[in-house]
Amino acid sequence: MNAPTQSTSIETVTLIKDDQTKDSGNNVISISEIFGPTIQGEGALIGTQTIFVRTAGCDYRCSWCDTGYAVLPEYENDWKSMDAEAIFNEIEKLSNKQPMWITLSGGNPAMQDLEPLIKLGQSKGYKFSMETQGSISKSWFALLDQLTFSPKPPSSDMRFKHRGLQRCLEACETHGKNENQAHTDISLKFVVSDQNDLIWAKEIADQYPQLPSYVQPCNGDADITVDNRAYSEQLETEPEPENQHYDQKQKMLWLIDAVQSLNWNDVRILPQLHVWLNVE
Numbered sequence: 001m002n003a004p005t006q007s008t009s010i011e012t013v014t015l016i017k018d019d020q021t022k023d024s025g026n027n028v029i030s031i032s033e034i035f036g037p038t039i040q041g042e043g044a045l046i047g048t049q050t051i052f053v054r055t056a057g058c059d060y061r062c063s064w065c066d067t068g069y070a071v072l073p074e075y076e077n078d079w080k081s082m083d084a085e086a087i088f089n090e091i092e093k094l095s096n097k098q099p100m101w102i103t104l105s106g107g108n109p110a111m112q113d114l115e116p117l118i119k120l121g122q123s124k125g126y127k128f129s130m131e132t133q134g135s136i137s138k139s140w141f142a143l144l145d146q147l148t149f150s151p152k153p154p155s156s157d158m159r160f161k162h163r164g165l166q167r168c169l170e171a172c173e174t175h176g177k178n179e180n181q182a183h184t185d186i187s188l189k190f191v192v193s194d195q196n197d198l199i200w201a202k203e204i205a206d207q208y209p210q211l212p213s214y215v216q217p218c219n220g221d222a223d224i225t226v227d228n229r230a231y232s233e234q235l236e237t238e239p240e241p242e243n244q245h246y247d248q249k250q251k252m253l254w255l256i257d258a259v260q261s262l263n264w265n266d267v268r269i270l271p272q273l274h275v276w277l278n279v280e
């Protein structure tokens with residue numbers, strides 16, 4: 001979902017479920033990894049210093065997922081079951097008890113019961129952001145300081161369901177009002193692999209004009225259809241197919257052109273900064 005640290009190819013399967021999952025109530029959270037401080041490399045908080053809490057398990061199987069180690073059952077032995085207190089102890093160790101942003105990522109973090117962790121961290125001055133695809137809604141979304149919905153485009157081989165995203169937005173609004181929570185900053189983030197994805201992303205974004213939108217090129221296993229020589233003049237160098245930075249720059253230049261050709265003027269175009277810098 002975010003900040004890829006390993007690359008794993010995943011077989012494409014169909015959508016498993018889009019319904020709400022019930023929280024276990026036993027305060028056990030499945031964790032793939034906790035690391036940082038580092039910088040958020042994507043979306044609304046790009047450049048923000050943060051600690052990542054990557055939960056394990058996902059209801060999707062995107063064709064170009066770059067965090068298979070947090071998704072696929074064969075990695076289960078690497079996952080830890082931790083309660084909110086144990087996770088927060090780890091966060092305090094990594095941050096020297098200095099409050100900062102915590103990014104909840106996955107997998108799909110919406111599959112876990114993260115309410116106790118968020119409440120515990122916020123009571124100590126930490127802020128919480130989360131990214132999820134919008135397939136599962138939870139009342140505790142309204143506790144988050146920042147929430148990014150990242151609907152998966154056609155190239156992921158997943159099927160986007162408007163109703164799922166709508167339910168997530170309603171959860172934020174309804175529970176935020178009920179619990180008198182401060183407003184959660186919500187945005188949309190689209191990872192695109194080709195023109196078809198981009199047109200789809202704009203159609204979704206146009207339905208939610210109240211939400212800021214971000215678009216970024218896919219740096220997973222997907223091939224963005226970019227003519228290898230198309231941007232070599234702008235990059236003032238010969239194509240270097242094996243050069244990761246060259247590849248990322250080409251994708252960004254393609255994306256800027258493609259967004260402008262759609263007259264999509266109110267979307268922000270971002271790289272995956274951590275991929276560019278090759279940092280966790």
Ligand code: SF4
Nearest residue numbers: 001058060062065107
């Ligand atoms: S939703 Fe995110 S974590 Fe889940 S399979 Fe897709 S890219 Fe991977």
